[in-house]
Each structure stands twice: as structure tokens, then as C-alpha cells.
Amino acid sequence: MFEVKYSKFLTVLLVIIIIAIIGLVGYLGYSFYKNYNLKKDADESVSTFIEEAGDNKNNNDGEGGSIGNSINASEASSSNSEHKYKGFNYIGSIEIPKTDVKYFVLETPPSEKKLDTAVVALYPENKALNTPGNIVIQGHNYRNGTFFSDNKKLTNGDKIYITDLEGNRITYEIYNTFLTLKNDTSFYNRDTDGKREITLSSCTDASDDQRIIVEAREVE
Numbered sequence: 001m002f003e004v005k006y007s008k009f010l011t012v013l014l015v016i017i018i019i020a021i022i023g024l025v026g027y028l029g030y031s032f033y034k035n036y037n038l039k040k041d042a043d044e045s046v047s048t049f050i051e052e053a054g055d056n057k058n059n060n061d062g063e064g065g066s067i068g069n070s071i072n073a074s075e076a077s078s079s080n081s082e083h084k085y086k087g088f089n090y091i092g093s094i095e096i097p098k099t100d101v102k103y104f105v106l107e108t109p110p111s112e113k114k115l116d117t118a119v120v121a122l123y124p125e126n127k128a129l130n131t132p133g134n135i136v137i138q139g140h141n142y143r144n145g146t147f148f149s150d151n152k153k154l155t156n157g158d159k160i161y162i163t164d165l166e167g168n169r170i171t172y173e174i175y176n177t178f179l180t181l182k183n184d185t186s187f188y189n190r191d192t193d194g195k196r197e198i199t200l201s202s203c204t205d206a207s208d209d210q211r212i213i214v215e216a217r218e219v220e
Helices: 002-061 073-080
Strands: 088-096 101-106 119-123 133-138 159-164 169-181 196-203 210-218
Touching: 002 088, 002 101, 002 159, 002 169, 159 196, 169 196
Parallel strands: 101 119, 133 196
Antiparallel strands: 088 101, 088 159, 119 133, 159 169, 169 210, 196 210
């Protein structure tokens, strides 16, 4: 009798283990599929934007010159209403070849839904990309290769490409990376000597209370 009960117990336990394994494999498979589609959709959408923005810039240049980086905040806000990705206004795109990043930069302020969709301009508000000064861009670290998950791999000398709504594609070079606490904003409004700079901000792998900061300046 004992052996029969023990055998039934082992059978039930085995079934539970098999179901758990199937569930885990299904979850991992779904996560991989979801992340793959997210990156694929973002890559294709951004590539189309960059191509069309470049064409528009060339057309404007041929008609007496593009306004380029002289676009101001109100003009940027007006332009954003015509540029949407999954329901959110974007102000341009970011590419980081080393970490296979290619996403739209959504306009500030950040929100969870925005950060689940792309990366977001954090500071300052209503400032167009590729303009003098420092622009902070925030992205999630899901530790799965999406968004800014691999920013820890970036080092001095790596390139970042920013394309704005005017079709300007500017190359930035990383010159500094460091860790700080999430409430530290001391580096936001820094003196760039009139140059164009960007700062990337994301959580670290170790803690959501820490931030990995990547600073880059325009390549002249």
C-alpha cells in the first residue's frame, strides 16, 4: 500500500514539474518573441524616419537652406504633433551601434508607458535635439538587451548618433561614464561651452536606486 501511494506521489510530482518546465519555457519563449518584435519594429520605424528626414532635409537645402539647428522650443512642439510612434510624440531618434540600439526619442516628460515604448527626453523640457547645451535621455534597463540595458558596455570613444526632426544626423562621442544615485541631477545643467552634448541615464543591473550615466559630446 505504501509503495502504491509513494508511486502516485512521484507521478503527481513529476506531472507538476513537467507543467512548471513547460510554463517556464513558454514564458521565456514569449518574452524573447516580444523583445524581438519590439526591437524589430523600432528598428524598421526609426530607419524609415531617418531616411525620410534625410530626404526632407536635402529638399529643404535645395530650396534655400534648412533651418537646421535654429529650431526653437515652440517650433519643436508644433513639429512633434506630426511625428508619433505608438501614440506618443517623438523628437528624433538615437542609434548606438555598439549596443544595437535604435529607438525613437519621445518628448518629455517621461512616463512608464513611454519608457515601455522607447527612450524619453528627460531634460530640459521642450528642447529640440541637436541644439547647444546638454540634453538628458532616459531609458529602461530591463536586463534583456532592450532600450538602455547594455549601457554598461559603453566606453569612452564609442559613438552615438542622434537624428532630429530637421533631418540633421549628428555624431556624438562618449567621453565619460559613471554611477550615481537616482536623485542626482547635478550634471544635467552643465557648461558645455556652447557645444552640443547628450547624457544617457538608466538603472544599473545591481539596483533601481542607482543610475549609470553616459556623457557624450558632438564630434567636430
